[in-house]
Amino acid sequence: MMTHSTDRPLPLDALWNDPDDGAEEAFLPWWPFPSEVVVEDRTDTPFPHSEHKRDRPRPADSVYALVLHQMAFRRSRSRGPGRYDGVTAHYIITESGRLAQLHPVTTYLFASNGFNSGSVAVEFSGNLPSVRGRCWSPDTHGCHELTRAQVDAGRGLLRHLVREIGLTHVLAHRQASGSRTNCPGPDIWYNVGQWGVDELGLKDGGPGFHLKGANPIPDQWRTWGRSPAR
Template identity: 60%
Template sequence: MRSTVDTETANTETVDTEFEQFLGDLWGRFTDTGSADATIVDRTSLTPKNLRKGTRKKVYALVLHQMAFNRGNDRGRYDTVPAHFAILQDGTILQLHPEAALLWTSNGFNAGSVGVEFAGNFPNTKGRCWNSKEHGCHQVTPEQIAAGRRLVRYLIKKIGLTHILTHRQAHHDRENDPGPDIWAGVGQWAVDQLGLNDGGPGFKIDSGNPIPDEWRTWKVTAKSKESEVTYAPGRGSYAPSGTEDATVRAAIRGGVTSENALTDLVFFRRYPGRAGRPISRGEPGYAQLSQEWLRIRDTLVRPILRGAPSAPSPGPIPAPAPGVGVTPGTPDVVTVRGITVARKIASQVQALLAAAEADGVRLGGSGFRSPTRQIELRKQNCGTSQYDIYEKSASLCDPPTARPGTSMHEQGLALDLQHNGAKINSHQNPGYQWLAANAARYGMFNLPSEPWHWSVNGK
């Protein structure tokens, strides 16, 4: 994959590395189609250096902002904006500071994030703009939405971006920052289509406010050159797979008999980006999603509950890669150095473990977790009622435990790692330090609140 940087102070150069090629190929399997390249105007040599307060070793999040003013498309007029990137109304992306630079941009998110400011003073859900007499009131342009999406893809490739957040979540004064249009067109799109993490419903830090539910279902009607700006959930296959059949049967063996709970289990496995968020009347794609949920119930769950024959087997297990053992009865997962993972990431996990060993770091742990085991953990960590098991927020469990059907472990795409046989429970652990410096090149990213947890998307 290529990432072209349009530099105003030096020659235009093209960066083409094996690392970016690997990440591009990896993310191509988990994201929507379309180029991940972004043309960025590099102004880092022209912007005030006193805005940079230090450097960070690890950056994992992009925080979305609106400037609340618009200086047109004259690039030089944005050099003093204290953000890493700015997106002008014509869709130009300016890089104002290096990703590693620490800026006072996003309050409590500063330590691990880069910030992007969208030029304009944009309305809230009621159509009102802040101080419009002085700063005007603008509409987000289709070019800005398209540029925001390109920037997200670019940062996934370049820094292993795993989270997308809003300034609103970090400070009470930023009530409409970035506003519903930017969140729906860029943020919610990245959560639902690329699997990025926004902290989930109710997430905020310090004096901030959670992302409003209305923003999550907000409809942006403009179209961009790149794609339809309106978020429309991708429709999963209506035909139940052999794996889904096995998932439902395993849950029943674990004591789950509610047809609604079993239907949710399959539905949220198809849509991990929803993180267990129920279908809401009025959200984009509501009719199609509701129809799919009903078809899962009627064509998969109910026949199994009535004792219907199993779905056809998905076929023989392909031969594993050298050094990778097949786990009997689970055709989608294999065992790599004692850790069971999805076959499609086996080679990169094997390479990661081998590289760590070569550096004298002994890693082990666990990966794939069956639906039955996920339910057991929810009972253990969250409570035993139906609400506790299937609806309670993961953050209210001790320790935090994902809802059944939403864990990356259930897909074999996450690892809980140990160093020298002990759980990596600290960011100071030598195992974590090695992973923080090296795991991204193997396509594995950390959930910041859990030093031991690494997955293909940081969730």
């Protein structure tokens, strides 16, 4: 990871624009992020947790937000995206950047607490650290890094939903949860959520916004600037 003399992580755009360290050449295979994204349709796959959703669909035009989550675990790559079919989310993004849709946007999932009625959820695979570098139960679930491919897919998903359903908001799970304080974590929020606010004009409720009993997005997340792993 390239850093300033203060050892503060550089944002992705700073890495791209630094002419002295060869970053431009290193980033060519994946930057800029494509405007189109491939979404693997797994909506016909049986969902093993029927109690985590409502049987009756909701109107598609009631969905205005994408809520960002981290799974806090990873599973063996040998099974492909199917290893996450039981995750309670509309979309999942694996560490290799594969993006799969598990449920139609009209499905009401119990995924994002008080945001459920007007949102779709995306879960990024991995147990990602907090601003203090701590991961949840690392001895059991490991401690991972957000990958460039996941950022690519996450940004592509935002563009896709803006185009397909008129998405207007991107939110963090912690804004609706009192206990999931590191969901999605600074890496996902800065590189995907904050990017959506800054580059696509999406809304996140503004500084200090959260539901009752939940947590606002920390200021440090908004300016985190850590680049994803190669």
